[in-house]
Amino acid sequence: MAELLRTEGLTKRFRGLTANSNIDFQIDVGAVRCVIGPNGAGKTTFLSMLSGHQAPTTGRISYDGRDITGLSVVERARIGIGRKFQTPTVFDNLTVYENIELSILRIVPDNTARGRKLDAVLDAVRLNDQRSMLARELSHGQRQWLEIGLLLGNESRLLLLDEPTAGMTNEETTATGRLVRRLAEEHGLTIIIIEHDIHFIRDLRSPVTVLHLGKILMEGSFDEVASNPTVRSVYLGTDA
Ligand SMILES: Nc1ncnc2c1ncn2[C@@H]1O[C@H](COP(=O)(O)OP(=O)(O)OP(=O)(O)O)[C@@H](O)[C@H]1O
Ligand SMILES: [Mg+2]
Known part of the structure; x- marks a missing residue:
């Protein structure tokens, strides 16, 4: 599949705090990716740099083969990067x-x-x-x-969803999982989705990127991530 988005060395510092550190991330057209991690791991900051709401301190973002690091939120929306708050x-x-x-x-x-x-x-x-x-x-x-x-x-064409199932009933959460799959499979949309709901992530059957302390701790299938001892200790161990 064709690559849609790539980040290289994406870093965001807020005064003394490094919220994202050297993030190398890649996603293909039509793929769904879950981004998980404990509170404060840097998930929303990462999404904000993709949508243009935050400028990276260093690093670059390319989309559709083009460097978009310097584009505004509106310019990114025009080329298909949509964020849901x-x-x-x-x-x-x-x-x-x-x-x-x-x-x-x-x-x-x-x-x-x-x-x-x-x-x-x-x-x-x-x-x-x-x-x-x-x-x-x-x-x-x-x-x-x-x-x-x-x-x-x-x-x-790229949907950035930050905890879309927060506050939903179980039925709504299940329907949202079906919606996400449908948008990717039938409409060819690419979706990056931050989630805390472990059942939702499991049922989505999409690759998972784990952020911890602003860094990518690991990437893999839900099963690989869920059975990794380091991930369990920093995240799943407290939640699953
Ligand atoms: N605008 C900002 N100014 C200063 N610090 C910030 C700002 N935005 C985020 N941070 C800090 O950066 C770190 C990462 O925050 P971020 O919101 O990206 O985490 P998160 O993984 O989305 O957490 P949560 O699961 O609670 O939503 C945190 O320590 C946070 O306090
Ligand atoms: Mg967040």
């Missing part, structure tokens, strides 16, 4: 349909084509039945899916 930024008093329509407007000016794309996005995030509901009437899980829908409307 923990608190959804949907418009509460607009319907699901209108929210997604707004995300598509800039990209698809033609009415008919826009309608088709809207249906495709609603279908992808399984919010067809909720299309006329106001965003504020949605369940917590549905709001998270709507925000992923906004990223799809915006033509994101």
